[in-house]
Amino acid sequence: MGSVNDRYAWQDQSACRGTDLPAFTSHRQPGRRALAAATAICGRCPVRLECGEDALTDPTFTVGIWGGYYLGGGQYSRARAESVAALRAQSAAAREHAQ
Template identity: 40%
Template sequence: MIPDTTWLQEAACAGVDPRAFYAEGHHAVEQVAAAKRICALCPVRPQCAEMAITSGEKWGVWGGMTQTELRQRRRRFTSRAKSDMREAA
Protein backbone atom coordinates (compact mmCIF):
# COMPACT_ATOMS: atom_id res chain seq x y z
CA MET A 1 0.00 0.00 0.00
CA ILE A 2 1.33 3.42 -0.94
CA PRO A 3 1.06 5.92 1.93
CA ASP A 4 -0.95 9.11 1.46
CA THR A 5 1.51 11.98 1.17
CA THR A 6 -0.84 14.70 -0.07
CA TRP A 7 -0.26 16.49 3.23
CA LEU A 8 3.28 17.30 2.06
CA GLN A 9 1.87 20.10 -0.09
CA GLU A 10 0.75 21.91 3.07
CA ALA A 11 4.08 21.52 4.89
CA ALA A 12 5.82 24.66 6.12
CA CYS A 13 9.05 23.25 4.70
CA ALA A 14 7.70 22.92 1.16
CA GLY A 15 10.17 24.81 -1.00
CA VAL A 16 12.82 25.03 1.74
CA ASP A 17 16.22 23.54 0.94
CA PRO A 18 16.11 20.04 2.52
CA ARG A 19 19.68 20.52 3.77
CA ALA A 20 18.22 22.93 6.35
CA PHE A 21 16.86 19.88 8.19
CA TYR A 22 20.11 17.88 8.25
CA ALA A 23 22.46 19.60 10.69
CA GLU A 24 26.19 19.12 10.52
CA GLY A 25 29.42 20.85 11.41
CA HIS A 26 30.13 23.65 13.82
CA HIS A 27 26.69 25.23 13.52
CA ALA A 28 24.62 22.08 14.00
CA VAL A 29 22.88 23.35 17.15
CA GLU A 30 21.79 26.53 15.37
CA GLN A 31 20.71 24.55 12.30
CA VAL A 32 18.53 22.25 14.40
CA ALA A 33 16.98 25.25 16.18
CA ALA A 34 16.20 26.92 12.83
CA ALA A 35 14.65 23.71 11.47
CA LYS A 36 12.52 23.34 14.59
CA ARG A 37 11.30 26.94 14.20
CA ILE A 38 10.03 26.07 10.72
CA CYS A 39 8.37 22.93 12.05
CA ALA A 40 6.73 24.87 14.89
CA LEU A 41 4.68 26.79 12.32
CA CYS A 42 3.74 23.72 10.30
CA PRO A 43 0.10 22.63 10.07
CA VAL A 44 1.05 19.04 9.19
CA ARG A 45 3.70 18.44 11.82
CA PRO A 46 1.90 15.37 13.29
CA GLN A 47 1.75 13.68 9.88
CA CYS A 48 5.44 14.38 9.29
CA ALA A 49 6.40 12.96 12.68
CA GLU A 50 4.26 9.87 12.14
CA MET A 51 5.82 9.24 8.72
CA ALA A 52 9.35 9.60 10.14
CA ILE A 53 8.59 7.26 13.04
CA THR A 54 6.85 4.55 11.04
CA SER A 55 9.36 4.64 8.17
CA GLY A 56 12.36 4.48 10.50
CA GLU A 57 13.87 7.81 9.41
CA LYS A 58 17.19 8.13 11.22
CA TRP A 59 18.54 11.49 10.12
CA GLY A 60 17.36 15.06 10.18
CA VAL A 61 14.60 17.02 11.85
CA TRP A 62 11.13 15.62 11.15
CA GLY A 63 7.88 16.81 12.65
CA GLY A 64 9.82 19.18 14.85
CA MET A 65 11.85 16.35 16.40
CA THR A 66 15.58 15.71 16.37
CA GLN A 67 17.16 12.34 15.63
CA THR A 68 17.27 11.55 19.34
CA GLU A 69 13.66 12.56 19.90
CA LEU A 70 12.56 10.45 16.92
CA ARG A 71 14.41 7.41 18.31
CA GLN A 72 12.71 7.83 21.68
CA ARG A 73 9.26 8.09 20.07
CA ARG A 74 10.01 5.12 17.81
CA ARG A 75 10.89 2.97 20.82
CA ARG A 76 7.60 3.88 22.49
CA PHE A 77 5.69 3.30 19.25
CA THR A 78 7.37 -0.08 18.70
CA SER A 79 6.85 -1.31 22.26
CA ARG A 80 3.20 -0.20 22.18
CA ALA A 81 2.65 -2.02 18.87
CA LYS A 82 4.23 -5.20 20.26
CA SER A 83 2.02 -4.97 23.34
CA ASP A 84 -1.08 -4.53 21.18
CA MET A 85 -0.13 -7.59 19.11
CA ARG A 86 0.31 -9.73 22.23
CA GLU A 87 -3.09 -8.64 23.54
CA ALA A 88 -4.75 -9.45 20.21
CA ALA A 89 -3.24 -12.97 20.11
Protein backbone atom coordinates in the same frame (compact mmCIF):
# COMPACT_ATOMS: atom_id res chain seq x y z
CA MET B 1 -6.32 1.45 -0.02
CA GLY B 2 -4.66 4.79 -0.76
CA SER B 3 -1.64 5.18 -2.97
CA VAL B 4 1.82 6.12 -1.74
CA ASN B 5 1.20 9.60 -3.10
CA ASP B 6 -1.95 9.86 -0.97
CA ARG B 7 -0.01 8.79 2.11
CA TYR B 8 2.45 11.64 1.71
CA ALA B 9 -0.02 14.25 0.46
CA TRP B 10 0.58 16.17 3.69
CA GLN B 11 4.01 17.15 2.35
CA ASP B 12 2.34 19.60 -0.04
CA GLN B 13 1.21 21.60 3.03
CA SER B 14 4.46 21.40 5.01
CA ALA B 15 6.05 24.62 6.17
CA CYS B 16 9.51 23.32 5.23
CA ARG B 17 8.55 22.63 1.62
CA GLY B 18 10.95 24.48 -0.64
CA THR B 19 13.40 25.43 2.10
CA ASP B 20 17.05 24.70 1.58
CA LEU B 21 18.00 24.12 5.19
CA PRO B 22 20.31 21.09 5.23
CA ALA B 23 19.20 20.27 8.78
CA PHE B 24 16.02 18.74 7.37
CA THR B 25 17.88 16.08 5.40
CA SER B 26 21.43 15.95 6.74
CA HIS B 27 23.04 12.71 7.85
CA ARG B 28 24.93 14.73 10.44
CA GLN B 29 23.47 16.08 13.63
CA PRO B 30 22.67 19.75 12.96
CA GLY B 31 24.33 22.51 14.94
CA ARG B 32 22.32 24.52 17.44
CA ARG B 33 21.51 27.36 15.05
CA ALA B 34 20.45 25.05 12.23
CA LEU B 35 18.36 22.96 14.62
CA ALA B 36 16.71 26.08 16.06
CA ALA B 37 15.91 27.42 12.58
CA ALA B 38 14.46 24.10 11.46
CA THR B 39 12.39 23.48 14.57
CA ALA B 40 11.03 27.04 14.37
CA ILE B 41 9.69 26.18 10.92
CA CYS B 42 8.23 22.95 12.31
CA GLY B 43 6.62 24.87 15.17
CA ARG B 44 4.34 26.72 12.76
CA CYS B 45 3.76 23.78 10.44
CA PRO B 46 0.13 22.70 9.95
CA VAL B 47 1.13 19.07 9.28
CA ARG B 48 3.74 18.59 11.99
CA LEU B 49 2.02 15.58 13.53
CA GLU B 50 1.52 13.84 10.17
CA CYS B 51 5.20 14.40 9.43
CA GLY B 52 6.21 12.96 12.78
CA GLU B 53 3.89 9.98 12.43
CA ASP B 54 5.41 9.09 9.07
CA ALA B 55 8.89 9.43 10.50
CA LEU B 56 7.93 6.86 13.13
CA THR B 57 6.30 4.38 10.76
CA ASP B 58 8.35 4.63 7.56
CA PRO B 59 11.79 3.00 7.85
CA THR B 60 13.13 5.18 5.03
CA PHE B 61 12.83 8.27 7.25
CA THR B 62 16.14 7.70 9.03
CA VAL B 63 17.84 11.08 9.19
CA GLY B 64 17.01 14.74 9.39
CA ILE B 65 14.30 16.65 11.19
CA TRP B 66 10.75 15.29 11.08
CA GLY B 67 7.84 16.65 13.07
CA GLY B 68 10.14 19.08 14.83
CA TYR B 69 12.59 16.48 16.11
CA TYR B 70 15.99 15.34 14.95
CA LEU B 71 15.91 11.67 13.98
CA GLY B 72 19.57 10.91 13.57
CA GLY B 73 21.47 7.80 12.71
CA GLY B 74 22.67 5.09 15.05
CA GLN B 75 25.16 7.24 16.91
CA TYR B 76 22.26 9.42 18.03
CA SER B 77 19.99 6.56 19.02
CA ARG B 78 19.23 8.03 22.47
CA ALA B 79 18.19 11.36 20.93
CA ARG B 80 16.07 9.47 18.39
CA ALA B 81 14.39 7.42 21.11
CA GLU B 82 13.55 10.59 23.05
CA SER B 83 12.22 12.25 19.90
CA VAL B 84 10.11 9.23 19.03
CA ALA B 85 8.64 9.15 22.55
CA ALA B 86 7.80 12.87 22.42
CA LEU B 87 6.18 12.56 18.98
CA ARG B 88 4.08 9.60 20.09
CA ALA B 89 2.89 11.50 23.17
CA GLN B 90 1.94 14.54 21.06
CA SER B 91 0.15 12.38 18.49
CA ALA B 92 -1.80 10.54 21.19
CA ALA B 93 -2.79 13.83 22.83
CA ALA B 94 -3.91 15.28 19.48
CA ARG B 95 -6.01 12.20 18.70
CA GLU B 96 -7.57 12.26 22.18
CA HIS B 97 -8.36 15.97 21.83
CA ALA B 98 -9.97 15.36 18.42
CA GLN B 99 -12.43 12.83 19.86
